Amino acid sequence: MSLVFAGVCSHAPGITGRAKRADPAVRDAFYANLxxxxxxxxxxxxxxLIVIAAEHFANFFMNNMxxxxxxxxxxxxxxxxxxxxxxxxxxxxxxxxxxSRRIITYMLGEIDLSYAEEWKFDHGxxxxxxxxxxxxDLPVIPVNVNCQGPPLTTLERAYEFGRVxxxxxxxxxxxxxxxxxxxxxxxxxxxxxxxxxxxxDRDFLDRFINNRRVELVAYTDEETLRDAGQGGFEIRTFLTxxxxxxxxxxxxxxxxxxxxxxxxxxxxxxxxxxx
Amino acid sequence: xxxxxxxxxxVWRKYRIEHAVCPMSLYYVQKLLYQLNRDxxxxxxxxxxxxxxxxxxxxxxxxxxxxxxGDIGLLYxxxxxxxxxxxxxxxxxxxxxxxxxxxxxxxxxxGPVRGGLYTLLEDREQ
Numbered sequence: 001m002s003l004v005f006a007g008v009c010s011h012a013p014g015i016t017g018r019a020k021r022a023d024p025a026v027r028d029a030f031y032a033n034l035x036x037x038x039x040x041x042x043x044x045x046x047x048x049l050i051v052i053a054a055e056h057f058a059n060f061f062m063n064n065m066x067x068x069x070x071x072x073x074x075x076x077x078x079x080x081x082x083x084x085x086x087x088x089x090x091x092x093x094x095x096x097x098x099x100s101r102r103i104i105t106y107m108l109g110e111i112d113l114s115y116a117e118e119w120k121f122d123h124g125x126x127x128x129x130x131x132x133x134x135x136x137d138l139p140v141i142p143v144n145v146n147c148q149g150p151p152l153t154t155l156e157r158a159y160e161f162g163r164v165x166x167x168x169x170x171x172x173x174x175x176x177x178x179x180x181x182x183x184x185x186x187x188x189x190x191x192x193x194x195x196x197x198x199x200x201d202r203d204f205l206d207r208f209i210n211n212r213r214v215e216l217v218a219y220t221d222e223e224t225l226r227d228a229g230q231g232g233f234e235i236r237t238f239l240t241x242x243x244x245x246x247x248x249x250x251x252x253x254x255x256x257x258x259x260x261x262x263x264x265x266x267x268x269x270x271x272x273x274x275x
Numbered sequence: 276x277x278x279x280x281x282x283x284x285x286v287w288r289k290y291r292i293e294h295a296v297c298p299m300s301l302y303y304v305q306k307l308l309y310q311l312n313r314d315x316x317x318x319x320x321x322x323x324x325x326x327x328x329x330x331x332x333x334x335x336x337x338x339x340x341x342x343x344x345g346d347i348g349l350l351y352x353x354x355x356x357x358x359x360x361x362x363x364x365x366x367x368x369x370x371x372x373x374x375x376x377x378x379x380x381x382x383x384x385x386g387p388v389r390g391g392l393y394t395l396l397e398d399r400e401q
Binding site: 017018056057058059061062063080081082085120148149150188189191192193225229 | 302305306309312313351356357358359360361362365366371375378379382392393395396
């Protein structure tokens with residue numbers, strides 16, 4: 001059919017792995033909004049969920065780093081991390097190789113991307129799935145945007161990737177949901193872990209929710225690094241979702257800095273306008 | 276935001292972002308830890324025959340010692356990406372707070388980060 005749902009959420013491993021150390025009131029409000037995103041996603045009756053992720057050296061390393069890669073398999077597994085560390089049990093996650101192949105083939109006509117027939121999900125995908133498809137019964141198609149190891153794709157290109165992905169989805173008979181997952185400002189896994197630039201995050205979210213493309217692509221990487229840390233490079237996943245919903249705005253369901261989760265925790269839905 | 280502000284040196288920072296290529300031996304330190312994180316067979320070899328495993332990577336003596344000793348602070352200072360390093364810390368039994376403290380201690384003991392992505396974060400005023 002077409003794209004039927006689009007949203008974004010955070011994916012930091014602390015969201016599940018260090019859950020007991022967070023302020024219960026803020027944590028539970030965050031969890032409640034993740035569950036609201038799940039309800040909204042399920043209401044659109046998707047056949048498949050595409051996750052735009054920013055993985056962290058689980059499958060892709062500096063020996064062969066794709067700027068963009070899409071999964072091409074009927075089954076994935078995750079988490080690759082220690083189960084107790086992430087507090088998520090290892091499981092098989094269904095894919096849809098046929099739909100992956102059709103989307104990749106369509107997209108290659110307009111933009112370059114790699115594919116992977118083997119993919120072990122890290123927290124960047126497993127934490128969102130833990131909340132959005134807790135039974136792991138909805139087929140998933142993973143997409144990775146390299147946000148970890150520079151040189152990185154440009155923000156303009158990340159937005160354009162979303163535009164092309166949207167056209168590819170709209171050319172398929174299936175009902176397709178899309179969730180982007182990333183930052184926003186954070187300095188994860190460094191001595192500055194837990195630092196969050198709330199003002200920067202809120203300004204970014206205003207640009208994102210209102211889908212102001214010119215302002216979204218205006219950040220330079222040096223500005224992002226200065227104001228939002230190396231974790232801020234993950235805004236590329238948000239920009240891909242914005243590109244896939246160009247012309248529409250969204251709704252911010254939740255935002256709050258949760259330092260022990262090392263990120264400003266975010267849940268938002270973007271309106272999907274049907275052509 | 277509690278973080279210290281950066282100095283205004285955007286041109287130099289931009290140059291360094293575009294040229295943030297790892298020194299070759301740091302690449303192999305990270306490659307070893309990346310494979311250790313994701314491949315159970317490499318983990319078995321790590322436990323059973325570490326010397327043999329390390330022999331397959333192009334490492335300096337300091338890098339080899341830091342891995343053998345589980346010196347998270349020194350590995351951080353060498354420039355190992357935290358998204359790789361935090362899993363190695365967990366593998367050798369460090370809790371999250373210990374991991375963060377080890378990186379800070381590493382900077383205290385060995386000075387600023389020497390290579391990799393995090394050198395770009397050091398333009399802030401101390």
